[in-house]
Amino acid sequence: MIEPHGNLLINRVLRNEDAQRLQERSGHLRHIRLHEELVKDVKNIARGVYSPLTGFMGKTDFESVVHHLKLANGTVWPIPFVLDVTQTVGDDITIGEQVLLVDEVDQAVAVMMVQDKYSCDAKVVAEQVFGTSDNEHPGVAMVQQWQPVLLGGDIELIDNSKEPFNQYNLDPLETRLLFQEKGWTTVTGFQTRNAPHRAHEYLQRIGLELTDGLFINPVIGKKKTGDFTDQAILAAYDYMAKQVYPRQRVVLSILPLQMRYAGPREAILHAIIRKNFGCSHFIVGRDHAGVGNYYGTYAGQEIFNSLEDIGITILKLENSFHCKRCETIATSKTCGHSEADRTGPSGTVIRKLLQAGEVVPTEIMRPEISELLIQQAQIFVD
Amino acid sequence: MAQVQLPDEVYAQLEKIVQQSKEFSDVASYVSYILQQVVEKKQQTSSAQTKQDHTYSQADEDKIRERLKNLGYLD
């Protein structure tokens, strides 16, 4: 089995009895309230999804990541993970203080030992991480909205709840054991934010042909208007995993994670995360984790050419389409016909049809997937 | 700021590297960056060694296997 990133699988989930004891003793601690997306980061850190991170980044790691794509110890890391607080809170907090991280309803999530306190130039961070300081970019907007003081420090998780979708939510410890039990030594990770159409299926089949197993790992969480709902994505993939592919060769599990839309840098993060789950291979297709026209179509693949080996094999796959003369899904590597013979899976067209309750042409989407989606209470985010 | 003495030969070599790279303005910032990395690495290693309480036991593994079975991931 592939080693976790940085060769250490982080596990900062407290055992029930320790969590309870800690929570009882934590009444006097300063509370820092996290919004939902930061709670996801805390849980991901504790569960080893972001191994080797053990907490929110201190200044040295932060600056090294922003400017050099590496943690201070030299391990490749593309995206800064920070805990931002107001100036007043920041001024008041002392290094070495233990704070209680709570969710939006004041429930304890984790404790953090504050090890660093610093600030950053949001514009510089945006330009380095996102390649732009344009506020229209959702990731840039997020950085611009950070509070002025950033806290770094290791965390210990108190609340290990996995709702919603508990039944589809596996930790790296769990997937690693699962892959091992299944006898898989090579596993292809597939990242998605969509319900599956035939072009996705084409990529997944390549993974199934090349490796022992396929790990379908949809990103769950905050979405944009017009995106598929989490429920719709899961229902469709549950069908693919159980009714289309050989059951024994596919694992479907979610990844609660906020999209930053950092394009190439986010492709690296997505690969590292799948490595931590135990994947040996990771598919990067066109426009990986991009938004608007900020990144080139294959920027998410190209960045790996200039990066040192991060220990997971990147399957850089071409844009696929249906070709009516090949009578199948193909790419420019396998089909010699002209543009006129090819139909790409257009998100806009698929959305319009499904919203009108119409089945998407079967060469673009499996009819049973179309029908299953139409039956969902809500297919798209309002 | 503290001062550290370096052999002339080492300094000259560092100066060459700094001139070739665009990332560092002078030898001092380059040296300080390298040393920070070394310190961090030391800290990382020591924190990894103290992470024994977070390693998991056979009982934990059995619990995971149980959950995977209950959720239908394992037969």
Ligand SMILES: [Zn+2]
């Ligand atoms: Zn063709």
